Amino acid sequence: MGVVVSLDEGKRGQASIKPLIELTAHDMSRVNQLILSKAGSDVEMIPEVANHLISSGGKRLRPMLTLATARMFDYSGDGHVKLATSVEFMHTATLLHDDVVDESGLRRGKKTAxxxxxxxxxxxxxxxLLGQAFRMMVEVGSIDALDILSTAASVIAEGEVMQLVAAKNLETTEDEYLAVIRAKTAALFSAAAEVGPVIASATRSERAALRSYGTNLGLAFQLIDDALDYGGNASDLGKNVGDDFREGKVTLPVILCYRRGTAQERRFWKKSIEDGVSDDGALEEARGLMSRYGAISDTITRARHFGEIARDALAPLKETPQKSALLEVIDFCIDRVS
Known part of the structure; x- marks a missing residue:
């Protein structure tokens, strides 16, 4: 079987996360200090486990969204730093729980906690970490921000359960899968992008614009991760290529390929995903089938669609350096497959 569609064809796009990093650098240094402080505990194992994952090299995109969107509306307090740290702790807690549910052995090339x-x-x-996140939200004193992030925490948990129920179920539809990632991944992106404008006293329509931006950026981000699992590299993905396949995860490329394949090919997917026969040979066959049926390219097309919705959401907002950086983040997330 041949390799998946050419994720390696052409050169990587020019989009970069660098403008966002530069705009939020000062505030992120404060976030990093607060992370170290709030991850501390007299119970020795807590900082050991927390710091193992916190220091693992992620880009911390979600807290940067909170910082940038607050500054976008001229916020000048320090609540955005606490909320950004809360967002990062929520994300870290989710990763810790995910690795347990998925029985993952590696994350970003390191042993999982x-x-x-x-x-x-x-x-x-x-x-x-979730408890510490909520303590910081309360300290900020914004009921709206607390409502947004607490609602996101609940939705994320629902998404985890939805994914668990759908695990290894090859009859999962595309709509059902999108509902899972809307809850599991996009909800935190959405909350991270909205709480900044909330404490900056942005208008209802401005908050809605950033909420939509975050939701659709999160959907695009997850779909690109799905594509990368079958044709990317570990540095882009933050885990080993093929992990989703080996763990029997039913992601969009699998859903599309299963539905488009022959009866014999569907038996292969059942054997690989449901029965766990997912060695390197099976992974190579899966990649070949995805190439045959355009499952990866169509997943990327769907990601680009959500990226355009995110772009349109920002269109009515005033031109600022933060807006420009947020627009470039959309291309950066999608160009990971270039």
């Missing part, structure tokens, strides 16, 4: 300290410690430290 669960493989070092065990499942119980990973779940409990995740809960600790």
């Amino acid at each position: 669960r493989t070092i300290w065990g499942n119980q410690a990973s779940v409990l430290v995740g809960d600790f």
Whole structure:
């Protein structure tokens, strides 16, 4: 079987996350200090487990969204730093819980916390970080911001359960899958982008614009991750290529390929996803089938669609350096497959 569509064809796009990093650099240094402070505990295992994941090299895109969108509306307090740290802790807690549910061994090339300290410690430290996140939200004193982030936490948990129910279910529809990632991934992007404008006293329509931006950026981001699992590299993905396949995850490329294939090919997917026969040979066959049926290219097309919705959401907002950086983030997320 041949390799998937050419994720390697052509040169990587010119879009960069650098403008966002530069605009938020000063505030992110404060976030990083607060992360270290709030991840501390007299219980020795808590900072060990938390720092293992926090220091693993992620780009921290979500907290940067909160910082940038607050500054976009001339916010001058320090609440955005606490909310951005809350967002990062929510994300970190989700990763700790995800790795337990998925029984993952590696994340960004490092052993997962669960493989070092065990499942119980990973779940409990995740809960600790969620608790710290909510304490910081309360300190900010914005009921609206607390409502947005607490609602996101609930929706994310629902998304995790939805994914668990759909695990290894090859009859999952595209709409059902999009509902899962809208809850599991896009909800936190949406909340991260909206809480900044909230504490900056932005108008209802401005808040709605950033909420839509975050939601659709999150959907695009996750769909590109789905595509990268079958044809990217570990540095772009933040985990090993093929992990979704080996863990039996039913992602959009699998859904499309399963529905478009022959009866014999569907038996292959059942054997690989449902029965766990997912060695390197099976992965190569899966990649070949995806190439045959255009499953990766169509997943990328859908990601671009959500990226355009995110772009349109920002269109009515005033021109600022932050808006320009947020627009470039859309292209950066999608260009990871270039």
